[in-house]
Amino acid sequence: MPKAIWNEAILVDSDDTVTVDGDVYFPLESVNSNFLKKSSSTSTSPQKGKAFFYYVVVEDKVNRDAAWYYLDPQIEYGELKNRIAFWKGVELYKDS
Numbered sequence: 183m184p185k186a187i188w189n190e191a192i193l194v195d196s197d198d199t200v201t202v203d204g205d206v207y208f209p210l211e212s213v214n215s216n217f218l219k220k221s222s223s224t225s226t227s228p229q230k231g232k233a234f235f236y237y238v239v240v241e242d243k244v245n246r247d248a249a250w251y252y253l254d255p256q257i258e259y260g261e262l263k264n265r266i267a268f269w270k271g272v273e274l275y276k277d278s
Contacts, residue, residue, distance in 0.1 A: 186272050188245060207265035210251060220237075225250075229259065231259070236249040248270040252265075
């Protein structure tokens with residue numbers, strides 16, 4: 183089952199993933215919300231829309247803006263709605 187891990191904590195573990203432009207998106211409701219803290223950072227992709235970020239927090243370690251999601255993605259990327267992706271050292275694993 184695909185999972186995202188940072189600082190030895192499993193952030194999410196779900197078979198329901200979508201890969202877009204090389205990024206793996208998990209259902210937002212599948213992520214352990216104890217590890218997420220909303221960030222004030224945003225960015226805009228002309229193709230996907232406005233991205234919102236989370237800090238990933240495990241114990242006393244903070245990985246700033248290491249997760250992002252699109253609240254209202256462009257129609258062509260509608261499959262990203264209510265999904266979250268990770269970067270900045272968050273490791274993605276896909277069990278065989």
